Amino acid sequence: MQHETFHYPALSDVQSAAEKLNAFVPLKEDLSPLYQPLQLGAKTADNRIAFQPMEGTDGTESGAPDKLTIRRYERFAKAGPGLIWFEAVATVPEGRASAHQLMLTEDNVDEYARLLDHMREISLKENGYAPVIVMQATNSGRYSKPTGVPDPIIAYNCPPLEDTPLPEWRIVTDDQLRRYEEAFGRAAKLCRKAGFDGMDVKCCHRYLACELLSAYTRPGEYGGSYENRTRFLKNAYRAAKSEVSGDFFLSSRMNVYDGFPYPYGFGVHEGSLEPDLQEPIRLIRELKDEFGIPLINVTMGNPYKNPHVNRPYDRGNYVPDEHPLEGVSRMMKGLSEIQHAIPDLPVLGSAFSYLRQHSPNLASAMVDGGHCAMAGFGRMAFAYPDFVQDCRRDGCISGRSVCVTCGGCAQLLRAGTPAGCIIRDREVYKL
Numbered sequence: 001m002q003h004e005t006f007h008y009p010a011l012s013d014v015q016s017a018a019e020k021l022n023a024f025v026p027l028k029e030d031l032s033p034l035y036q037p038l039q040l041g042a043k044t045a046d047n048r049i050a051f052q053p054m055e056g057t058d059g060t061e062s063g064a065p066d067k068l069t070i071r072r073y074e075r076f077a078k079a080g081p082g083l084i085w086f087e088a089v090a091t092v093p094e095g096r097a098s099a100h101q102l103m104l105t106e107d108n109v110d111e112y113a114r115l116l117d118h119m120r121e122i123s124l125k126e127n128g129y130a131p132v133i134v135m136q137a138t139n140s141g142r143y144s145k146p147t148g149v150p151d152p153i154i155a156y157n158c159p160p161l162e163d164t165p166l167p168e169w170r171i172v173t174d175d176q177l178r179r180y181e182e183a184f185g186r187a188a189k190l191c192r193k194a195g196f197d198g199m200d201v202k203c204c205h206r207y208l209a210c211e212l213l214s215a216y217t218r219p220g221e222y223g224g225s226y227e228n229r230t231r232f233l234k235n236a237y238r239a240a241k242s243e244v245s246g247d248f249f250l251s252s253r254m255n256v257y258d259g260f261p262y263p264y265g266f267g268v269h270e271g272s273l274e275p276d277l278q279e280p281i282r283l284i285r286e287l288k289d290e291f292g293i294p295l296i297n298v299t300m301g302n303p304y305k306n307p308h309v310n311r312p313y314d315r316g317n318y319v320p321d322e323h324p325l326e327g328v329s330r331m332m333k334g335l336s337e338i339q340h341a342i343p344d345l346p347v348l349g350s351a352f353s354y355l356r357q358h359s360p361n362l363a364s365a366m367v368d369g370g371h372c373a374m375a376g377f378g379r380m381a382f383a384y385p386d387f388v389q390d391c392r393r394d395g396c397i398s399g400r401s402v403c404v405t406c407g408g409c410a411q412l413l414r415a416g417t418p419a420g421c422i423i424r425d426r427e428v429y430k431l
Ligand SMILES: Cc1cc2nc3c(=O)[nH]c(=O)nc-3n(C[C@H](O)[C@H](O)[C@H](O)COP(=O)(O)O)c2cc1C
Pocket: 052, 053, 054, 055, 056, 087, 088, 136, 204, 205, 253, 299, 310, 311, 312, 350, 351, 352, 353, 354, 376, 377, 378, 379, 380, 409, 410, 413, 419, 420
């Protein structure tokens, strides 16, 4: 079904479109709720805007930040979000999503440290505060492409993602999983050494830790029961926790809904494709109680099979059978359900960019209404990072500078080339 492209010049236009669809898209004119500080354990974020992890595929072959990586984080730091969730950084070479995905090692940790110092310096100079910076530690699992060609490490054969089952040897063994858990320990040690404020044990978008959450059909210690499906994530936390101390924190970006039918999706109702957040809520509570996570970064979907679930859009090759506002609504409802179930744990939300110039209004209403504590922006950060200070200063942002959800940045990422905004940053990024 082809939906009309974005045509909501006024906030009231979004409101009436959402009402027609019975979609949950709260909006608030006053943006001041976004500019309140937020306590995250021992750290304080200056404001409620976060930049979500956005992989740039522009690291050096050894995994260090290269020129374009540095340029991106300079732009992000200057913009002044309260928190920057630094993109996916590989924990093992074979779990890299591309030959240019970042990978933190003993040999390059100083380069990360320099970049972080530089980012804090820029933000302090421009904005008067430094952002909280969290590193996303990843094992790309099914989507590993360490030399540029797919070399999947899968948790189990998953029919919604495969036309034909992959050979048995692609299924990661329990022993390998134990080694991958330990790699998160080494990553945490390096991450702290580099000077990040915290580390994300990445558990989203069907990369390895996330795929295991739905491994109902996998035999052995890492499949079947809830305890087994969450074993890898918790052991990775244990490995990480044993390597760090002080005010360095752990957290996760977590898929609370995969959008695949049972028994292949986490957070999905057994008899339908509707979200069922009981297990995700249980898991987040357990991470809070056992590992003291000071926030949870909530997301949904799979960027390859159902990209509209994670990043609603109205242009691109693959047109989903739902209105983008329904995608926004599913995400906002999910955030709200989790925030209300665990009110003392700040929820960082995803998928705000679709609403373009109105996205700060959605963010403000979500924060003000207690539906989440922080609003995370992905594609908008590529297109128009300076929106953070523009909307603080002017109470609105320019429709001429916003992300147009064209999918160009994702296409660059898929091609394994440096990713950025092909519309607003076109001197650097071209398809
Ligand atoms: C080019 C590109 C790179 C991305 N890289 C990551 C990543 O490294 N880690 C992650 O968790 N999500 C990643 N995402 C997903 C975004 O963080 C975000 O969830 C998504 O774009 C939806 O948010 P938005 O509507 O604000 O763009 C990426 C998305 C795009 C388009």
